[in-house]
Amino acid sequence: MKVLLLVLDAAVLWKVYQWRRSPDDAPLRSVALCLLSAALSYPLAMPGGSSGIDTVAGHGTAKLLQNLLLLVTVYFLMSFYLYSADGPDARRRVRREGVVVALAAVALTVAAESVPHDVFAGSFSSEDMTVPQIAFFYIGAGLYLMYALAVAGHWTRRYARMSRRPHSTGLWMTAVALGAVAVACAIRAVIVGIRATGASVPDLVMTAVAFLLVVSILLFVAGVTYSGARARTSAVRLWLRHRCAHRRLAPLWELLTEAYPKHVLPPASSTLWDRMRARGVHRRCHRRIVECRDCLIDISPHLADEEDGLPLREVDPRELAVRLRRASALIGQGVPAPRQAVPLAMGDGGDREADVRQLIAVSDALRTAA
Template identity: 45%
Template sequence: MAVIAIGVVLVMALSWKLYQLAKAPEDGPLRAVTLCVACVGTAFPLGFRAGARAFDSLAGPGCAKLLQNVLLLAAAYWLMCFYLYSVSDRRGGRSRARWEALPLAVAVATISLAVLTTPASVREHVYETQDMSVHQVAIFYLIAGLYLVYAIASALRWTWRYARMATRPLASGLWLAAAGMAGMVAVCSVRAAFVVIQWRGSPVPHGLTQIVNLLLLLAMLLFMIGVSYPGVVTRIAALRIWWRHHRLYRRLRPLWTLLHKAYPEDALNRVPVSRWTYLPSVRGVHRRYYRRVIECRDGLVRISPYLADLGAHDVGQRSPAAFAEHLRTALQTQAAGSSARSTAVPIAMPHNDDLDADVRELVALSDALRDA
């Protein structure tokens, strides 16, 4: 179950980061995070027996395990680069990232040499069944584990610092990511200790190894949730606003239709569009919502002299239904060609200077028109 959850979170996180990177390809920290998630996502299927066997059948025994570990080391490196790019200027971040690439290159070269010099009969074994008395095998797991501890611990230090300074939801995501990284550092340290113990000839209980592996999966899941959390929360909040604007846009339609028929020249978009084109889209609903609010307000200003002649301009003293009836009468009077004796006056104005309050007054009037 945990493995499936990690796979789903990885796909969602990678999709989201690729979308963000497509919008800001020059963003160094974002590019580093995207490469980190991409490396983890690519390494994930190689951890399954089916995926490892399929890759080994093409590249040779042990190549899947080698590639998986190289990708995980690269993911830890790019995670570290995210903070290097974030705390330094562009040139300084690149310079420090190049220096940090040296330990990565040494680790990758060492584990690659260890795999290539390991007997083919031993390469296909996984961590739980490996014979750590073989020096190349022990060196492979020890070097990979130690580099992961170094890189993730470095990133954890920066994550902890930023989490203390950030505000929600970013802070919540950073704390979750920090907890996941702390778990990965602890688990990788324990695994490295297990390698040393077995290298020296002492056994490690199989059940204890299984528990450590499960904790590693949970730590990775917690880290991926933390990385994705701020973006998901922001998207949910944006979706709520989108739905609210979409709903209010539709509720304003009766008022807007009445005023637009009387004053078509006040439309902010004078290009003829079809009904399907005019429907709110995911990207354009906010623009159309604000445009409809402005057009309704402009129409009320223009009809306000006729409402003043009827003594009906003070909507606060009347129900929306009564005011809606006066509005229809005023529009009919204007359409008949009669001139207004009064000047423009405020119509359906809220008690405070707030856009939401203004929209509530317009929506109440529009609902009254629809009910009538």
């Protein structure tokens, strides 16, 4: 739970930072306030946080505050979708929904404060639902949560239909999770109604509803993070591939730039941070590829072998590595280029990735020969 709280706090800080940079972005503001409300309610659900507040303000205060913050959380979640998709009427609709959540919060507060604190000190499973105020509190909170989550789930499904993978996958997971939580809230409201009459509900049903809530919340977290996690995974894989390509191109680059130092481009930055961050790694890899290609154009006239008659672009990477070493030695001796430049070390695919693979193959051959 502490790890989840730290993750939630980090998300809150990030969104608040983005909100500060774009204060007029209404959907971003809604997301930031949604996460902030959730982060504030989370400690109240923990034994240490609830007991501390109950000791100061009386039994049941932590539960009341937690439920009010949950109402605010789902209200801002719903507001995000309304701002994003409801067009010109979004602001008016958000204000109307704000009045609804305010009335719900006042009603729950009145219900909680109208009973003795010791009566309101239990949990959902142990609370005496025959007390009208207690039953009203749980039914009212559950129905509003069900309503707000159902609206958010409706907009999520609409976005999922309009999106492509991987975004649609995460949105469908989120939509299913929101719908499942709404169903769980509705079931809990029915359970409260049954217990308010004095009847009992089997423990198996209570356990099943609690399990549904836990699974739905986990699915919701997975859904909202799916697209970002996929993007981060792809970014890390690209970072590793470019870092590996930069390292594997080192033998070829060193040989060529020793012969043609004029083609070495000035680095944008030489700090350790720039060498490790994604943008710096991509830039350094691209610069090395460009430098190798430019040098190969200049050195190509020294590589032609009249005996085999093969075009240079069809020469095996190992043979090309041998010729590159001979050509580099000739250039060091000042031998002029005997003919015009020709293309070489180009892939069959005709794209940049195929050319890079050929460059790496030649560089690996130089490394092996050395």
